[in-house]
Amino acid sequence: MAETRTTAEIVAQCQALFDDLEFTHSRRWKEAAPGRKVVGYLPVYVPAEIIHAAGMLPLGILGGGENLEVIHGDAYYQSYICRIPRSTLELGITGKFDFVDGFLFPSICDVIRNLSGIWKLLFPKVYVRYFDVPQEFTDDVGGVYYEKELQELREGLAHLGGRPITDEALRTSIALFNENRKLVREVYDLRARTPWLTPTSEVYLVMRAGMVVPVEEHSALLREYLAAVQAEPRPMRDNCRVILNGVFCEQPPLNLVKAIEMSGCYVVDDDFMLVNRWLLDDVPTSGDPIQALARAFLHRSAETAAKYQPDLAKKGQYLLDAVRDRAAEGVIFAAPSFCDPALLERPMLESRLEKVDVPHIGFKYAENSGQMQPVREQAGTFADSIKLWSSP
Amino acid sequence: MVVTAGIDVGTGCVKAVLFGSEGGKTTWMGRHLERIRQRDPYQLAEEAFEAVLAQAGLPRKEVAYVATTGDGESLTFATGHFYSMTTHARGGIYLDPTTRVVCDIGALHGRAIRTDERGKVLTYRMTSQCASGSGQFLENIARYLGISQDEIGAISQQGKTPEKVSSICAVLAETDVINMVSRNISAANILRGIHLSMAGRVASLIKGVGGVEGTALMTGGLALDAGFVAALADSMAEVKSALVVKSHPDAIFAGAIGAALWGAFRHEKLRARGLGGAAGRAA
Numbered sequence: 001m002a003e004t005r006t007t008a009e010i011v012a013q014c015q016a017l018f019d020d021l022e023f024t025h026s027r028r029w030k031e032a033a034p035g036r037k038v039v040g041y042l043p044v045y046v047p048a049e050i051i052h053a054a055g056m057l058p059l060g061i062l063g064g065g066e067n068l069e070v071i072h073g074d075a076y077y078q079s080y081i082c083r084i085p086r087s088t089l090e091l092g093i094t095g096k097f098d099f100v101d102g103f104l105f106p107s108i109c110d111v112i113r114n115l116s117g118i119w120k121l122l123f124p125k126v127y128v129r130y131f132d133v134p135q136e137f138t139d140d141v142g143g144v145y146y147e148k149e150l151q152e153l154r155e156g157l158a159h160l161g162g163r164p165i166t167d168e169a170l171r172t173s174i175a176l177f178n179e180n181r182k183l184v185r186e187v188y189d190l191r192a193r194t195p196w197l198t199p200t201s202e203v204y205l206v207m208r209a210g211m212v213v214p215v216e217e218h219s220a221l222l223r224e225y226l227a228a229v230q231a232e233p234r235p236m237r238d239n240c241r242v243i244l245n246g247v248f249c250e251q252p253p254l255n256l257v258k259a260i261e262m263s264g265c266y267v268v269d270d271d272f273m274l275v276n277r278w279l280l281d282d283v284p285t286s287g288d289p290i291q292a293l294a295r296a297f298l299h300r301s302a303e304t305a306a307k308y309q310p311d312l313a314k315k316g317q318y319l320l321d322a323v324r325d326r327a328a329e330g331v332i333f334a335a336p337s338f339c340d341p342a343l344l345e346r347p348m349l350e351s352r353l354e355k356v357d358v359p360h361i362g363f364k365y366a367e368n369s370g371q372m373q374p375v376r377e378q379a380g381t382f383a384d385s386i387k388l389w390s391s392p
Numbered sequence: 393m394v395v396t397a398g399i400d401v402g403t404g405c406v407k408a409v410l411f412g413s414e415g416g417k418t419t420w421m422g423r424h425l426e427r428i429r430q431r432d433p434y435q436l437a438e439e440a441f442e443a444v445l446a447q448a449g450l451p452r453k454e455v456a457y458v459a460t461t462g463d464g465e466s467l468t469f470a471t472g473h474f475y476s477m478t479t480h481a482r483g484g485i486y487l488d489p490t491t492r493v494v495c496d497i498g499a500l501h502g503r504a505i506r507t508d509e510r511g512k513v514l515t516y517r518m519t520s521q522c523a524s525g526s527g528q529f530l531e532n533i534a535r536y537l538g539i540s541q542d543e544i545g546a547i548s549q550q551g552k553t554p555e556k557v558s559s560i561c562a563v564l565a566e567t568d569v570i571n572m573v574s575r576n577i578s579a580a581n582i583l584r585g586i587h588l589s590m591a592g593r594v595a596s597l598i599k600g601v602g603g604v605e606g607t608a609l610m611t612g613g614l615a616l617d618a619g620f621v622a623a624l625a626d627s628m629a630e631v632k633s634a635l636v637v638k639s640h641p642d643a644i645f646a647g648a649i650g651a652a653l654w655g656a657f658r659h660e661k662l663r664a665r666g667l668g669g670a671a672g673r674a675a
Contacts, residue, residue, distance in 0.1 A: 381475050
C-alpha cells in the first residue's frame with residue numbers, strides 16, 4: 001500500500017515544481033521514452049486534450065515568476081507592456097525551453113499574439129501556432145470556425161508527432177481531462193466550503209503543478225491533496241470571504257496571495273490559470289470529439305475578460321453569480337500592470353458590483369512585485385471594513 | 393460577560409490585554425508588555441497572552457475572541473486579525489473619547505489616522521519607507537549618545553537651542569548627528585532637534601488627514617516620549633491646528649486595546665448572525 005503523504009509534503013512537492021525554472025519534471029517525462037514530445041502553451045486556454053491525444057505532454061507556461069531576472073526579454077518589448085512576454089522570452093532565449101517541441105499562443109491579447117510572431121522568428125525550427133478562438137458563439141458561425149481551428153491544430157500536432165491523432169485517442173484524453181476538471185472543481189468547492197482547510201497559497205501550488213506534470217499524475221495529486229487536507233484539522237479564523245479576479249494570465253507572486261490571506265481574507269474563488277477551469281463541465285466522450293470540444297467551448301466555458309460577451313446586460317453576471325454561490329463578502333481585483341483584458345474589464349465589473357452593494361478594492365501587480373506592504377494595507381483594511389462595518 | 397484578548401505584535405514590543413464586555417460596559421482585566429530584544433515575537437505573544445490570563449485568573453477557553461494586530465497575523469491561536477490602523481483608532485477612542493486623530497508612531501513608521509467617534513477609520517497618512525521619522529531611528533541616536541531610552545524625553549526638553557537634522561533620510565540624519573557631536577552640540581539640543589524634525593513630519597501627516605477639532609492622541613512607542621509629545625505640540629501650534637496633542641499613560645497598549653474591543657464587537661456580530669463560536673475560540 002502506498003504511503004500516505006501529509007498536506008505539507010504534497011505542497012512541498014508542488015512548491016518544488018513551481019520553483020523549478022528548468023522544468024526538470026517535464027524534461028524527465030520526455031526523456032523517459034524515445035520519441036516523446038512536449039508542447040508548451042500560454043494562458044489562458046488551449047484544448048490540452050488534443051496535445052495529450054497526440055501522445056505529447058502539454059506544458060503550461062506562465063512566465064518566469066518573481067525570481068527570474070529579465071535581461072534579454074526587455075529588448076523585445078516596450079516598457080508599457082506586461083512582464084509575462086518578457087520573462088517567457090527570457091526563458092526561451094536562455095535555453096530553458098530547449099526540450100519543448102511546440103508552442104501554442106492563444107488569443108488572449110495582442111501582446112501574446114505578437115509573441116507568437118517573435119517566437120517564430122527566434123525559434124524557426126520549433127512548431128509555433130497562434131491558436132485563435134472564436135468570439136462569436138453560435139454553432140453555425142463561431143462553431144464552424146472553431147472546429148476548423150481545432151482540426152488544423154490536430155493536423156499540426158499529428159505532423160509534429162509523426163502519427164495521426166485518432167478519434168479514439170481524443171475521446172480517451174477528453175475523459176482524462178474531464179476527470180481532472182472534476183477534481184479541480186472538487187478542490188475549489190471544498191475551499192469555498194472550508195477555506196481554513198485549504199489556503200489559496202496551497203491550492204494555487206497544487207493547481208500550478210498541473211501545468212508541468214501529465215494530467216494522470218495531476219489527477220492523482222489532486223485526489224491525494226483532497227484526502228490529506230480533509231484528514232488534517234486546521235483552526236478556522238474569523239476572516240472575510242473574498243473573490244480574487246483578474247489573475248488569469250500573468251501570475252501574481254505567491255507572496256501576494258499569502259499577503260492577502262494573512263491580511264484576514266479567505267479567497268473563496270479566483271480566476272487563476274483558467275485552462276483547468278475553462279470548460280465548466282464534462283465534455284462528451286461519445287460522437288465527434290472535435291465537435292464536442294468546440295461545443296463545450298462555445299456553450300459551457302467560463303466567462304472572463306478573455307471572452308467577448310455580446311449581451312451587455314449579462315456583462316459581469318458570472319462574477320455576481322460567483323459572489324452569490326461562494327457566499328463571498330467582497331471582491332479583490334488584482335491585475336497585472338498593463339493587462340488590457342483585465343484592466344479594461346474591471347470598470348464594467350465594478351459597476352455591476354456597486355449596483356448590488358458588493359464591496360471591492362483593486363490594485364495592480366507584476367509577476368516580480370516584491371513590496372507587499374501596500375497589498376497588506378489594502379487587503380487588511382478591506383477585510384476590517386467588511387468584518388466591522390458591513391451590515392448587519 | 394464576554395472576555396476578549398488583544399495581542400499587538402509590534403516591531404519593538406509585544407503587548408497583550410484582556411477585556412470583559414457586558415451590557416455595553418467594558419472592563420480592562422489584564423495587560424502585559426514585553427520588549428522583543430531579538431527574541432521570537434510569537435513565543436513572547438503566547439507568553440503575554442498567558443500572563444494576562446493569569447492576571448484575570450481565567451483559562452484560555454473562557455476567551456471568546458483572541459484578536460491580533462500589528463505583525464501578529466500568523467499567531468496560530470488567534471480567532472481573527474485586525475489591521476493596526478483599525479485597532480489604533482479604536483484604542484485611541486477608548487483611551488480618550490475626544491480623540492479624532494490618532495498618531496501612531498512606532499519603531500519603524502508613523503501614521504496619522506483620522507477617526508470618527510466610533511473608532512471607524514476615515515482616512516490616514518503614513519510616513520514613507522525611510523526610518524528617520526521612526527522610534528527606531530531615535531533609539532539608535534540615543535544609543536550613540538550614550539543615553540538610555542527612558543532619559544530621552546527629559547533630556548530633550550532641556551534643549552534650548554536645538555539643531556535641526558535631515559527629516560528625509562535616516563542615513564543623512566545620522567551623519568548630521570555625528571557632525572553635531574564633533575561640534576560639541578549638547579545631547580539635549582541634538583535630541584530636541586531630532587524631536588522637532590520628527591514632529592514636523594508627523595504634523596504634516598496630521599494636516600494631511602484633514603483639519604478637524606478634538607484630540608490628536610499619540611499612540612505607539614513614542615507616545616511615552618515626553619520630549620516628542622512636547623515637540624509635536626509645538627509643531628501643531630506652529631501650523632495653527634485646532635487639534636490638541638495629548639498622550640496617555642496606557643497609549644502603548646492602544647493597538648492591543650483596539651484589537652480586544654473590536655474582537656468583542658465582532659464576536660457579538662457573529663453571534664447575532666447565529667455564527668457565535670464559528671470562528672474558533674482560543675485553542
